[in-house]
Amino acid sequence: MQKIGVFVCWCGSNIAGTVDVEAVAEAMKTVPGVVFSTHYQYMCSAAGQKLIADAIHEHHLDGIVVASCSPRMHENTFRKTAEAAGLNPYMVEIANIREQCSWIHKDKEEGTAKAIVLAKAAVAKLLHNKPLTAGTSAVTKRCLVIGGGIAGIQTALDVADAGYEVDIVEQRPTIGGRMAQLDKTFPTLDCSACILTPKMVEAAQNEKINIISYAKVEKVDGFVGNFRATIRKKARCVDETKCTGCSLYMNKCPSKKGKDEFNMEMNNRPAIYIPFAQAIPNVAVIDPEQCVKLKTGKCGLCQKVCTAGAIDYTQQDELMEREYGAIVVATGFKPIDPSPLNEYGYAENADVITSLELERLMNAAGPTKGTLLRPSDLKHPHEIVFIQCVGSRCDENTKRGKPYCSKICCMYTAKHAMLIRDKYPDTKVHVFYIDVRTPGKNFDEFYRRAVEQYGVDYIKGMVGKVAREGDKLMVRGSDLISNQQVEIAADLVVLATAIEPDPSARSIGTMLTASMDTNDFFTEAHAKLRPVESPTAGIFLSGVAQGPKDVPETVAQASAAAAKVIGLLAKDHLVTNPCVAGSDELLCNGCSQCEKVCPYGAITYVDKEVRGPGVREVRRVAQVNPAVCQGCGACTVTCPSGAMDLKGFTNQQIMAEVDAICL
Amino acid sequence: MSVNNPNWKPKIVAFCCNWCSYAGADLAGSGRMNYPADVKIIRVPCSCRVNPLFILRAFERGADGVIICGCHPGDCHYTSGNYYARRRLTMLFSLLDYLGIERDRTRVEWVSAAEGAKFAKTMNEFVETIYSLGENRKLSDIRCKKS
Numbered sequence: 187m188q189k190i191g192v193f194v195c196w197c198g199s200n201i202a203g204t205v206d207v208e209a210v211a212e213a214m215k216t217v218p219g220v221v222f223s224t225h226y227q228y229m230c231s232a233a234g235q236k237l238i239a240d241a242i243h244e245h246h247l248d249g250i251v252v253a254s255c256s257p258r259m260h261e262n263t264f265r266k267t268a269e270a271a272g273l274n275p276y277m278v279e280i281a282n283i284r285e286q287c288s289w290i291h292k293d294k295e296e297g298t299a300k301a302i303v304l305a306k307a308a309v310a311k312l313l314h315n316k317p318l319t320a321g322t323s324a325v326t327k328r329c330l331v332i333g334g335g336i337a338g339i340q341t342a343l344d345v346a347d348a349g350y351e352v353d354i355v356e357q358r359p360t361i362g363g364r365m366a367q368l369d370k371t372f373p374t375l376d377c378s379a380c381i382l383t384p385k386m387v388e389a390a391q392n393e394k395i396n397i398i399s400y401a402k403v404e405k406v407d408g409f410v411g412n413f414r415a416t417i418r419k420k421a422r423c424v425d426e427t428k429c430t431g432c433s434l435y436m437n438k439c440p441s442k443k444g445k446d447e448f449n450m451e452m453n454n455r456p457a458i459y460i461p462f463a464q465a466i467p468n469v470a471v472i473d474p475e476q477c478v479k480l481k482t483g484k485c486g487l488c489q490k491v492c493t494a495g496a497i498d499y500t501q502q503d504e505l506m507e508r509e510y511g512a513i514v515v516a517t518g519f520k521p522i523d524p525s526p527l528n529e530y531g532y533a534e535n536a537d538v539i540t541s542l543e544l545e546r547l548m549n550a551a552g553p554t555k556g557t558l559l560r561p562s563d564l565k566h567p568h569e570i571v572f573i574q575c576v577g578s579r580c581d582e583n584t585k586r587g588k589p590y591c592s593k594i595c596c597m598y599t600a601k602h603a604m605l606i607r608d609k610y611p612d613t614k615v616h617v618f619y620i621d622v623r624t625p626g627k628n629f630d631e632f633y634r635r636a637v638e639q640y641g642v643d644y645i646k647g648m649v650g651k652v653a654r655e656g657d658k659l660m661v662r663g664s665d666l667i668s669n670q671q672v673e674i675a676a677d678l679v680v681l682a683t684a685i686e687p688d689p690s691a692r693s694i695g696t697m698l699t700a701s702m703d704t705n706d707f708f709t710e711a712h713a714k715l716r717p718v719e720s721p722t723a724g725i726f727l728s729g730v731a732q733g734p735k736d737v738p739e740t741v742a743q744a745s746a747a748a749a750k751v752i753g754l755l756a757k758d759h760l761v762t763n764p765c766v767a768g769s770d771e772l773l774c775n776g777c778s779q780c781e782k783v784c785p786y787g788a789i790t791y792v793d794k795e796v797r798g799p800g801v802r803e804v805r806r807v808a809q810v811n812p813a814v815c816q817g818c819g820a821c822t823v824t825c826p827s828g829a830m831d832l833k834g835f836t837n838q839q840i841m842a843e844v845d846a847i848c849l
Numbered sequence: 850m851s852v853n854n855p856n857w858k859p860k861i862v863a864f865c866c867n868w869c870s871y872a873g874a875d876l877a878g879s880g881r882m883n884y885p886a887d888v889k890i891i892r893v894p895c896s897c898r899v900n901p902l903f904i905l906r907a908f909e910r911g912a913d914g915v916i917i918c919g920c921h922p923g924d925c926h927y928t929s930g931n932y933y934a935r936r937r938l939t940m941l942f943s944l945l946d947y948l949g950i951e952r953d954r955t956r957v958e959w960v961s962a963a964e965g966a967k968f969a970k971t972m973n974e975f976v977e978t979i980y981s982l983g984e985n986r987k988l989s990d991i992r993c994k995k996s
């Protein structure tokens with residue numbers, strides 16, 4: 187008979203408030219196998235852990251049940267306590283009586299009764315636990331960063347700085363992300379390119395960093411410390427090693443109908459182009475949709491003018507296989523398309539633009555060379571209306587936008603208003619807002635400057651309709667403070683559109699089995715305590731891919747993710763999960779069913795002499811590679827002969843829990 | 850409907866995969882989202898670890914409802930576990946139906962780690978359904994009953 191100790195935690199009043207912990211500890215004393223049962227205020231505290239260790243020694247315990255918070259919180263803590271006290275760490279079970287009991291039930295009697303059942307189920311399971319020993323696996327000391335925006339660049343720089351090799355895989359022809367498209371940045375108003383370009387150059391020049399642009403990650407296998415990725419580097423039709431970035435072709439290319447993505451498609455570009463002057467790599471790319479040579483075979487003008495001989499129309503996609511110990515997701519965002527929100531008339535009116543389009547219109551390298559001209563007639567606008575929260579903070583049921591706050595729009599709208607008033611003091615600027623949210627260092631001061639110093643007219647209220655009337659855009663809305671309807675005849679309307687994750691995020695999440703929320707932002711391992719890690723080991727989160735952020739926050743998170751990556755790569759070996767599958771040779775008939783369902787290819791077959799009561803023969807039996815098995819359990823259910831079982835979650839253990847709950 | 854015993858409380862077993870649904874249940878907890886104490890959760894690594902035998906065992910031991918929760922299709926931590934679970938359980942549920950265990954006593958639901966509210970809502974609905982179905986007598990082995 188095993189000797190089991192039960193430790194019921196009060197968690198202050200978190201558990202003790204709705205569960206009579208004393209009664210639980212008392213009730214557990216009568217459960218077969220339990221030789222010791224007690225309760226304490228905070229089991230996870232040093233004193234609580236000592237209490238457990240002392241009891242293990244004093245009562246010669248073989249296993250312990252801690253009835254406390256979720257095992258996702260403190261299972262490891264108590265395993266370490268047990269181990270330090272000489273017990274196998276896998277002889278520990280947690281009864282989750284906080285998240286799954288005290289916090290959700292109000293009635294103390296009910297809560298107590300349920301806590302007893304949960305603790306009994308844990309004891310029932312523990313009676314079938316076997317000591318397990320974790321193995322180790324080596325760590326590949328390289329890091330993959332998916333996405334080369336400011337988040338990916340910062341993480342890569344920090345990881346490389348610690349001496350590890352980093353590959354940045356960027357889908358566009360250049361790194362830089364959205365920040366490269368911005369004109370000035372709040373709260374200091376320094377020029378975006380001036381602070382971003384040095385970082386891009388630093389990344390390019392760092393010998394530990396390898397930038398793989400115009401590429402995507404197609405497949406990822408493996409697990410923490412040992413990932414294998416397949417990367418497709420798309421054909422640029424330009425040899426990266428030869429191109430000097432001279433742009434001589436620009437005036438030769440006869441195709442001029444490509445939409446300039448960098449300028450938010452507000453102007454056209456040739457079929458061969460470099461996205462912007464500071465692009466990294468500073469190498470041209472041919473747009474296969476627009477190139478006359480690739481489409482008809484006739485042309486080849488750029489090849490004729492290229493003195494470096496870099497143009498190669500026959501270039502093919504290249505597939506690369508690389509190994510990594512850690513993967514960072516830094517896939518960033520895109521602004522939503524406001525067309526479906528038809529009250530704003532974005533689709534019909536060229537002079538209704540998004541804020542990111544405005545960034546390009548105000549930028550010296552933009553389509554208007556930095557002079558603010560409205561798109562329809564290239565006239566200078568004298569009255570501008572900004573509308574905030576377009577598609578953000580929407581009622582989820584109406585499906586007209588995102589339920590969340592996009593976080594950055596209040597600040598960049600104040601920035602835009604201020605910059606315009608500064609450069610064109612004759613322009614009137616109105617801002618419709620629901621709330622102005624400016625928490626952040628020097629942020630509220632920034633917004634107040636827009637109002638007090640620059641005289642921007644902030645109107646609390648929503649806009650009902652934007653409609654063209656002759657030369658003007660009539661903006662009709664409500665002013666909630668004066669409780670009046672307002673109508674403004676504007677020349678230009680700027681929509682602070684919500685931001686959403688990059689459209690590729692979902693497929694990246696699926697590929698990495700990294701969980702995401704309903705809005706496709708990546709979920710962190712713990713909302714408060716592990717904000718830059720995915721619940722999937724070895725996957726880290728950087729930048730807006732995890733949730734809306736401005737540049738300072740993005741950079742802080744990027745460095746935090748790098749610190750976590752470095753912590754992982756600094757290890758030579760990782761302790762593997764011992765809860766893996768194994769088949770009972772005596773029962774296995776070598777049917778090969780299990781191999782088919784294993785997502786990791788962990789199962790192989792060997793011809794082996796099997797010995798047992800009444801058997802002694804060479805048979806084909808299944809063998810699980812414990813370093814490869816991830817412990818999902820798919821094989822255990824598939825096995826027709828009941829030979830396959832999963833350590834830590836054996837059939838017996840789970841059945842015992844079922845029994846304890848039902849009886 | 851439980852005509853016989855007015856004090857009857859259903860026994861409901863919820864199998865939750867470790868990566869999504871168990872975390873979703875924890876989130877429901879930290880958000881203090883109430884659902885009835887009749888639900889007891891068993892943690893499994895993945896929904897594909899749920900052997901149909903566990904569910905049969907639960908009914909045999911007198912469970913009134915069994916719910917299996919896993920990651921959304923495409924999001925399983927082990928990539929494909931929930932697809933296996935879905936196929937196996939569809940088969941099992943039709944067998945149970947044939948044996949006279951109402952279809953509504955069993956349920957599969959995909960709940961992500963971020964869907965605490967969905968977890969609580971699902972459990973509230975499921976418990977309500979079980980109350981309306983009343984006590985389960987089919988399959989339950991009287992030898993297993995505590996008087």
Ligand SMILES: Cc1cc2nc3c(=O)[nH]c(=O)nc-3n(C[C@H](O)[C@H](O)[C@H](O)COP(=O)(O)OP(=O)(O)OC[C@H]3O[C@@H](n4cnc5c(N)ncnc54)[C@H](O)[C@@H]3O)c2cc1C
Nearest residue numbers: 333335336337357363364371372517518519729730736737
């Ligand atoms: C109009 C506007 C104005 C703003 N103004 C300011 C400001 O003044 N100050 C400020 O602090 N912040 C501002 N911001 C916010 C700022 O743009 C973001 O905080 C910042 O760009 C986030 O960086 P990121 O690297 O996380 O994402 P991104 O900049 O979006 O970079 C992500 C990168 O990943 C790449 N990528 C995506 N998916 C894949 C994939 N599957 N494979 C490979 N590569 C991929 C993308 O191509 C992109 O290069 C503004 C934002 C907007 C929209």
Ligand code: SF4
Nearest residue numbers: 784815816818819821
């Ligand atoms: S539990 Fe079985 S199916 Fe799952 S990874 Fe291990 S060997 Fe493969």
Ligand code: SF4
Nearest residue numbers: 774775777778780825
């Ligand atoms: S499914 Fe079972 S019996 Fe068949 S090979 Fe695998 S372990 Fe052996």
Ligand code: FES
Nearest residue numbers: 866895919920925
């Ligand atoms: S891990 Fe959640 S269903 Fe497989």
